[in-house]
Amino acid sequence: AEIGLTERELQVLLGMAEGKSNAEIGRELFVSEDTVKTHARRLFRKLGARDRAHAVAAGFRAGLVA
Known part of the structure; x- marks a missing residue:
């Protein structure tokens, strides 16, 4: 499913997934x-x-975060 995150939003989500502040x-x-x-x-x-x-959990489920 396409959630429609912008490139920036995805970058922020990936940072969160890596535990960054x-x-x-x-x-x-x-x-x-x-x-x-x-x-x-x-x-x-x-x-x-x-x-x-x-x-982050939702991102994993949506396949946005590996």
Whole structure:
């Protein structure tokens, strides 16, 4: 199923799957921590996720995270 995450949202989700903090993800993507949080909120909504762990689990199930 195509969930429709943007490239950035997927990058944030992958960072979360690797256990990185929002600040660490932001440094890697050259964006602010607030920007990471914005992407996170959007991807949580798209995945129907309550939190990071739930989002990562949903990402695994959807085949977005290996």
